Amino acid sequence: MFKRVVIIGFGLIGGSIALSIKKHRLSKELIAWDIDKDCVRKGVELNMIDGFAETISSAVAGAELVILSVPVGEMRGVLEQIDLKDQIITDVGSVKGSFVEDVEAVFSKVPPRLIPGHPIAGSEKKGMVASAEDLFEGHSVILTPNEESDETALHKVSKLWRLMGCKISIMSVQDHDTILAKTSHLPHLLSSVFSESIYSESDRSAALAHAAGSFRDVSRVSASDPAIWADIFLANDLKLIESLERFMVGLEKIKNKIASRNHSEVKNFLERGKAVRDHFSSITKEL
Amino acid sequence: MFKRVVIIGFGLIGGSIALSIKKHRLSKELIAWDIDKDCVRKGVELNMIDGFAETISSAVAGAELVILSVPVGEMRGVLEQIDLKDQIITDVGSVKGSFVEDVEAVFSKVPPRLIPGHPIAGSEKKGMVASAEDLFEGHSVILTPNEESDETALHKVSKLWRLMGCKISIMSVQDHDTILAKTSHLPHLLSSVFSESIYSESDRSAALAHAAGSFRDVSRVSASDPAIWADIFLANDLKLIESLERFMVGLEKIKNKIASRNHSEVKNFLERGKAVRDHFSSITKEL
Numbered sequence: 001m002f003k004r005v006v007i008i009g010f011g012l013i014g015g016s017i018a019l020s021i022k023k024h025r026l027s028k029e030l031i032a033w034d035i036d037k038d039c040v041r042k043g044v045e046l047n048m049i050d051g052f053a054e055t056i057s058s059a060v061a062g063a064e065l066v067i068l069s070v071p072v073g074e075m076r077g078v079l080e081q082i083d084l085k086d087q088i089i090t091d092v093g094s095v096k097g098s099f100v101e102d103v104e105a106v107f108s109k110v111p112p113r114l115i116p117g118h119p120i121a122g123s124e125k126k127g128m129v130a131s132a133e134d135l136f137e138g139h140s141v142i143l144t145p146n147e148e149s150d151e152t153a154l155h156k157v158s159k160l161w162r163l164m165g166c167k168i169s170i171m172s173v174q175d176h177d178t179i180l181a182k183t184s185h186l187p188h189l190l191s192s193v194f195s196e197s198i199y200s201e202s203d204r205s206a207a208l209a210h211a212a213g214s215f216r217d218v219s220r221v222s223a224s225d226p227a228i229w230a231d232i233f234l235a236n237d238l239k240l241i242e243s244l245e246r247f248m249v250g251l252e253k254i255k256n257k258i259a260s261r262n263h264s265e266v267k268n269f270l271e272r273g274k275a276v277r278d279h280f281s282s283i284t285k286e287l
Numbered sequence: 288m289f290k291r292v293v294i295i296g297f298g299l300i301g302g303s304i305a306l307s308i309k310k311h312r313l314s315k316e317l318i319a320w321d322i323d324k325d326c327v328r329k330g331v332e333l334n335m336i337d338g339f340a341e342t343i344s345s346a347v348a349g350a351e352l353v354i355l356s357v358p359v360g361e362m363r364g365v366l367e368q369i370d371l372k373d374q375i376i377t378d379v380g381s382v383k384g385s386f387v388e389d390v391e392a393v394f395s396k397v398p399p400r401l402i403p404g405h406p407i408a409g410s411e412k413k414g415m416v417a418s419a420e421d422l423f424e425g426h427s428v429i430l431t432p433n434e435e436s437d438e439t440a441l442h443k444v445s446k447l448w449r450l451m452g453c454k455i456s457i458m459s460v461q462d463h464d465t466i467l468a469k470t471s472h473l474p475h476l477l478s479s480v481f482s483e484s485i486y487s488e489s490d491r492s493a494a495l496a497h498a499a500g501s502f503r504d505v506s507r508v509s510a511s512d513p514a515i516w517a518d519i520f521l522a523n524d525l526k527l528i529e530s531l532e533r534f535m536v537g538l539e540k541i542k543n544k545i546a547s548r549n550h551s552e553v554k555n556f557l558e559r560g561k562a563v564r565d566h567f568s569s570i571t572k573e574l
Contacts, residue, residue: 187501240545
């Protein structure tokens with residue numbers, strides 16, 4: 001499908017994309033760049049990629065498709081090293097507004113052949129070693145082209161992800177960031193605040209020794225990489241805070257219902273939450 | 288080990304206890320009572336139990352061990368129908384303070400052969416049909432005897448759970464309720480409030496269609512039975528509200544750190560959360 005795909009940033013996501021491209025034979029040549037040279041060397045040894053580049057500018061020079069998979073906070077520095085030719089460029093960042101800002105800051109506008117993207121999949125694990133060839137299979141990929149986007153570029157980026165087993169959604173940058181604030185950034189934040197709330201407890205060890213299912217699930221994503229998620233939270237700060245404040249209103253409500261011992265209102269509240277979760281379960285197979 | 292065990296309340300927990308007792312051959316005779324007669328009839332058909340009783344009083348009359356596994360809010364009504372002889376009695380309720388209050392209200396004090404208990408295991412699924420013989424295997428069971436508890440009764444209840452594959456912890460009623468507020472009741476509440484926060488969103492369908500791992504895990508236990516959890520939240524209201532308020536302080540803190548765009552403080556906060564979760568992962572195999 002492609003002659004030469006270049007992956008910039010060879011971590012969990014970049015590594016998993018490489019494995020999936022290899023599995024589905026989507027590129028004749030597959031090259032990666034990472035600031036950690038041992039990591040890309042290892043990628044070549046493991047046959048995940050065909051070679052690695054020493055610099056970003058040399059990596060993207062002859063590329064047909066460039067996939068940017070560095071942390072959100074490092075994106076601008078990477079973009080500054082790209083000499084725009086006729087490459088198709090896409091990214092995998094969790095926040096699209098800040099990515100477009102970075103792109104506009106570097107190239108003055110979004111180049112028509114740059115299609116912002118975000119595969120809705122991940123793991124609390126970190127780094128290339130945690131890569132999985134099926135990480136994206138069955139998941140959604142959101143693309144946020146604008147009116148000037150090149151149709152061929154959009155088509156090719158869509159097709160790459162579809163062939164990797166993904167469903168494609170097209171939406172605006174704003175809608176993406178609003179939805180992700182609610183469905184991903186907020187639950188990540190809640191998970192971290194929940195785990196952090198145990199940190200300074202005097203009975204922390206006893207608590208952890210007796211924690212079970214609800215603790216396990218609610219706390220899972222708090223094991224994610226702190227630097228990457230600090231980037232994401234700050235990149236989507238306004239929408240995240242908006243979601244967080246709405247959540248805090250809900251917390252106050254249920255707190256008052258519990259404090260006033262209003263059983264039927266507590267139950268009604270829990271029923272609405274259950275309806276949402278049951279709906280989610282009914283539309284997803286990934287449980 | 289026992290001649291006649293009687294299970295009062297034949298739902299997810301009661302049914303799973305029955306399966307485990309059968310699997311490990313821990314009682315010569317195993318009888319259940321439930322308000323839903325079809326459910327216990329089905330239990331006999333499936334060979335989960337040897338028979339069922341029409342009334343609670345007849346069920347417990349000849350029992351050597353009575354296990355109370357009705358919802359927390361129905362406990363007092365059940366206790367009122369028990370004619371105390373020399374049965375050993377235990378329960379599986381998620382709140383021990385309210386159980387002891389119910390017991391004291393009915394029997395004026397906690398009978399020596401009544402040992403409050405709580406297996407730290409469960410599921411968001413509901414009812415006898417969701418029973419699993421290994422639900423408790425590898426999990427903790429907390430027992431909260433007092434100074435007047437009968438040693439033999441405590442020993443026998445402990446042994447039953449140990450033979451079902453559980454680790455036993457002995458602690459006070461207060462410590463149990465404090466720990467469970469933090470590790471179980473709070474995450475259940477957060478999960479429900481999180482799911483409920485999506486309920487009235489205009490983009491709810493789009494949001495759910497693009498939700499992935501963090502949404503799935505944080506929302507899982509919000510599918511739990513609303514009536515049962517309304518009972519639990521009200522039964523442990525003071526300690527739950529205390530935990531909730533501490534959590535809300537954490538939310539305010541991280542909100543301010545994000546609003547002031549303090550990357551290193553956000554990162555430090557997330558690192559403390561990650562430390563707790565990593566500690567939990569290191570001491571539990573159940574991941």
